[in-house]
Amino acid sequence: MKGLLLKELFTLRKSWFAFTILNVAFAIVGIFGGEPGMLLIVPLFMSIWTVSFMNMDEVSKWQQYSLALPYGRRKIVSSKYLMILILNASSIVFVVFNYFISVALGKVDFSVDLLFTLMLLSLIMGIVYPSLLLPLVYKLNTEKGRMVLMIMNGIVGGMSVCFTQTTSILGDNIFGNIAGFLPFIVVAVVVVVYLLSWQLSIRIYEKRDL
Amino acid sequence: MNAIELKNVTKKYKGFSLDNLTLTLPSGCIMGLIGENGAGKSTTIKSILGIIRPDSGEIRLFGKESTADLKNDIGVVLDEVGLPQEFNIREIQAVMRNTFSNWQDDIFDDYIRRFKLPEKKPFKSFSKGMKMKMGIAIALSHDAKLLILDEPTSGLDPIVRDEIVDIFNDFTRDENHSILISSHIVSDLEKICDYIAFLHEGKLMLCEEKDILFEKYGFIQTTEDMLNELDKSAIIGKKVTKYGVEALIERDRIPQSFEVKPITIEELFVFMVKEEK
Structure with a gap:
């Protein structure tokens, strides 16, 4: 497993420059534009990174070669899921750091609620998106997997609009009772989605011919 | 003990199937897997390595079922x-050091020097020959007992091919070391192999010790009439030219009056495949 993680970290280092430029650009827009929401682009980029690595693996035929090395399929999949956590943790640190810079520069007022909201949204974007994508990538391949997820995004987006309109018709009280528990519920859902995705990807990869 | 045992391994694809393959590579031997493109060589090797899952059959390595840990050997x-394109040699070395339980940096460094591979350039900038040498350097740097090589000499110039064949010869000086090597460049295999296995359209046509093949089969040049007088089952294949007939025969099943010339493995394979068709 150590060799696999090292390989992922070297790959990360190779594309670090391009992603740093992008992340810093959005951080500047977020900080100086007084729009902390822009900082959330960073965890979104980080979440896509894992899939980009898998695309590189496909191109270089590392997927086949790694199976000839002393790693089981379970370990190969698990290394990708550990990378999701590493990337997400670093993106949350990045978002929090930039939020405090915004506060220090007087661009936004400090708010615990906003800080936790940013952290929670970073967690959702950094974990849920790749968790949905990875089983598709293992089942199909990176290109087809991305395409299916884009279609899924469209469906989810459409459903969200319908859902928002429905709740506005029914009134906000419907969520009033659970609002205080919402962060915990969200974290629990993220953890469940992540673990289910991990196990599903292992099951798919165990059966796949490369 | 056998290094590799395949029993009735079958893998079906649309338009191709590896059909009930049974093959044994004894420890200490080199087996050449010969076949035209699409004969099933890579499917066989990928099945042995667990890269693809056979539909049925049994595969054992060193007498055991294949596990991740066994691949250290x-x-x-x-x-x-299949190495990451952007990595340089030192990065690849660091990954392999943390992958194989018996990785040997000194041996790897020796091969890198011997092959004159550039340490700082990314793998993607290597020529085909350099990439193959890099793969071979890794394969030989973790005290492996078995080498499995899929077309390691294809696309290489004759000098590099010869150099690589010499390295494989060195490897098998240890009597516990075995090699399974596939290639459609039959002349390379002829130089180093103890056993030859012919694959054609997913089927094993023949698997025999190389020396026995040379003893058993030969070439005769004769006329069509004289050939017709021979036992038909002694004739493996024939080629009619304007000067007469060239035939591949079993030596001990034709009269001694015939002048029998030695065959090459390539000639044997080509005749067998053509006859099959």
């Missing part, structure tokens, strides 16, 4: 090598 070179 296997050095692999695939036809496209």
Whole structure:
């Protein structure tokens, strides 16, 4: 497993420059534009990174070669899921750091609620998106997997609009009772989605011919 | 003990199937897997390595079912090598050091020097020959007992091919070391192999010790009439030219009056495949 993680970290280092430029650009827009929401682009980029690595693996035929090395399929999949956590943790640190810079520069007022909201949204974007994508990538391949997820995004987006309109018709009280528990519920859902995705990807990869 | 045992291995694809393959590579031997493109060589090798899952059959390595841990004893070179394109040699070395339980940096460094591979350039900038050498350097740097090589000499110039064949010869000086090597460049295999296995359209046509093949089969040049007088089952294949007939025969089943010339493995394979068709 150590060799696999090292390989992922070297790959990360190779594309670090391009992603740093992008992340810093959005951080500047977020900080100086007084729009902390822009900082959330960073965890979104980080979440896509894992899939980009898998695309590189496909191109270089590392997927086949790694199976000839002393790693089981379970370990190969698990290394990708550990990378999701590493990337997400670093993106949350990045978002929090930039939020405090915004506060220090007087661009936004400090708010615990906003800080936790940013952290929670970073967690959702950094974990849920790749968790949905990875089983598709293992089942199909990176290109087809991305395409299916884009279609899924469209469906989810459409459903969200319908859902928002429905709740506005029914009134906000419907969520009033659970609002205080919402962060915990969200974290629990993220953890469940992540673990289910991990196990599903292992099951798919165990059966796949490369 | 056998290094590799395949029993009735079958893998079906649309338009191709590896059909009930049974093959044994004894420890200490080199087996050449020969076949035209699409004969099933890579499918066989990928099945042995667990890269693809056979539909049925049994595969054992060193007498055991294949596990991830067992692959510490296997050095692999695939036809496209499969190393990360952006990595340089030192990064690849660091990954391999943390992958194989018996990785040997000094041996790897020796091969890098011997092959004159550039340490700082990314793998993607290597020529085909350099990539193959890199794959071979890794395969030989973790005290492997078995090398599995899929077309390691394809696309290489004759000088590099010769150099690589010499390295494989060195490897098998240890009597516990075995090699399974696939290639459609039969002359390379003829130089080093103890056993030859012919694959054609997913079927094993023949698997025999190389020396026995040379003893058993030969070439005769004769006329069509004289050939017709021979036992038909002694004739493996024939080619009619304007000067007469060239035939591949079993030596001990024709009269001694015939002048029998030695065959090459390539000639044997080509005749057998043509006869099959």
